[in-house]
Amino acid sequence: MLTSRPRGTEDILPEEVGRWYLLEATARQVSRLYGYREIRTPVFEHTELFNRGVGDTTDIVEKEMYTFTDRGGRSLTLRPEGTAPVVRAFLEHHLEAGGLPVKLFYLGPMFRYGRPQAGRLRQFHQFGVEAFGSRDPALDAEVIALAMDFYNRLALKDLELHLNSVGCPACRPRHREKLQDYLRPHLADLCPTCQGRFERNPLRIFDCKSPVCQEIVAGAPTIAASLCPDCGQHFERVQEYLQELEIDFILDEHLVRGLDYYTNTAFEIMVKGIGAQSSIGGGGRYDGLVAALGGKPVPGIGFGLGLERVLLALESQGRELMPGGGVDVLVVTAGAGVERVAVRLLASLRAAGLKADKDYLGRSLKAQMKYANRYPAKLVVILGEEELARGQVLVRRLDSGDQEEIPLDAAAAYCRQEKERGF
Ligand SMILES: [Zn+2]
Ligand SMILES: [Zn+2]
Numbered sequence: 001m002l003t004s005r006p007r008g009t010e011d012i013l014p015e016e017v018g019r020w021y022l023l024e025a026t027a028r029q030v031s032r033l034y035g036y037r038e039i040r041t042p043v044f045e046h047t048e049l050f051n052r053g054v055g056d057t058t059d060i061v062e063k064e065m066y067t068f069t070d071r072g073g074r075s076l077t078l079r080p081e082g083t084a085p086v087v088r089a090f091l092e093h094h095l096e097a098g099g100l101p102v103k104l105f106y107l108g109p110m111f112r113y114g115r116p117q118a119g120r121l122r123q124f125h126q127f128g129v130e131a132f133g134s135r136d137p138a139l140d141a142e143v144i145a146l147a148m149d150f151y152n153r154l155a156l157k158d159l160e161l162h163l164n165s166v167g168c169p170a171c172r173p174r175h176r177e178k179l180q181d182y183l184r185p186h187l188a189d190l191c192p193t194c195q196g197r198f199e200r201n202p203l204r205i206f207d208c209k210s211p212v213c214q215e216i217v218a219g220a221p222t223i224a225a226s227l228c229p230d231c232g233q234h235f236e237r238v239q240e241y242l243q244e245l246e247i248d249f250i251l252d253e254h255l256v257r258g259l260d261y262y263t264n265t266a267f268e269i270m271v272k273g274i275g276a277q278s279s280i281g282g283g284g285r286y287d288g289l290v291a292a293l294g295g296k297p298v299p300g301i302g303f304g305l306g307l308e309r310v311l312l313a314l315e316s317q318g319r320e321l322m323p324g325g326g327v328d329v330l331v332v333t334a335g336a337g338v339e340r341v342a343v344r345l346l347a348s349l350r351a352a353g354l355k356a357d358k359d360y361l362g363r364s365l366k367a368q369m370k371y372a373n374r375y376p377a378k379l380v381v382i383l384g385e386e387e388l389a390r391g392q393v394l395v396r397r398l399d400s401g402d403q404e405e406i407p408l409d410a411a412a413a414y415c416r417q418e419k420e421r422g423f
Helices: 017-033 047-055 059-064 083-092 137-153 172-189 192-200 202-207 211-218 229-244 307-316 339-351 365-374 385-389 408-420
Strands: 044-046 066-069 075-078 102-111 123-132 159-165 263-271 279-285 300-306 327-334 356-358 377-384 392-397 403-407
Touching: 017 102, 017 123, 017 137, 017 307, 044 047, 044 083, 047 059, 047 075, 047 083, 083 102, 083 123, 083 300, 123 137, 123 307, 137 159, 137 229, 137 263, 137 279, 137 300, 159 229, 172 192, 172 202, 172 211, 192 202, 202 211, 229 263, 263 300, 279 307, 300 307, 327 339, 327 365, 327 408, 339 356, 339 377, 339 408, 365 377, 377 385, 377 408, 385 392, 392 408, 403 408
Parallel strands: 327 356, 327 377
Antiparallel strands: 044 075, 066 075, 102 123, 123 300, 159 263, 263 279, 279 300, 377 392, 392 403
């Protein structure tokens, strides 16, 4: 028990952390290029926030939340997603006062009590963006472009962007009626869950995994046919902007988001090679969410993606993500009385911006050289008594074995130069 981690969690070991640095750096870089600034919210929030902000008829809220009562008797929940906390912070700090739109991104762990499987953990990590304050379809296209840019910079291939519009509170009731009229004759054939959804939220029947339900909804009337002129125009302009950006998309009439505050644009990015559930991110517009959480009606759009899923997809495509580890220089001591010089040289190497280390186990010269190869180091600086007496050190390249005598006080600058030349 004490030496095993909880089910559905992962340790990110030092050998693997380099891949995470790359993902996180890419996320931050892309976000900044598009004018999104980072926001960090707590990992737990009042449970009520998710009941309202995610929707209490969703699987997340019904079955997957880590909810607990704290010592003060409050019901708190580990965040299962990032949007509701960001909206809460947007309202709490009156971020709109700084001028709209407000464009934010987040990066961090989320928690859902699901059945653990490849790329789906109970503690997983998400990257997401949210933009508040504009209904401009160019902003929808920007958010989609940002997501695609993130994948492209990681050289992820075989992506499919699925796109739909889910309309607005004005046009959705019409579609709902048509959908119910269509489904009514099949009601007895739907799975029990979907029979329950029929009245409450028939759109969610599109999400059902049951082959029978899927077959039934395959012929159902689409939202596209029921969009009001305003929503139809918005959707067309999103598509035009995507074409302008040369981003390919597939119109997917069955892509729905079953909650009332989702409006207009809905999108999902699929990738081949990571099994049946091949979505690696998605998002859309939620013009009703800020008001649903107690604010003024401020429109919003965003996306979220699971980083473990992205890693899995990259691995399945054979993409090698930097191995990490290693140092630029290992300081090696040969002979007695050079330890103090070694400590000082190490400090000056690090001050020069070099990754540097030394032996701390009193290894022999031969064992230190082995250590340097295993680390691996690009260069070793060998401190020998005889050379030091002349104020010199030996700098050796590990790849070629070439070495050179350099004055001790020029060693850090020399190593730095070698690094800048790419060793
Ligand atoms: Zn509409
Ligand atoms: Zn069903």
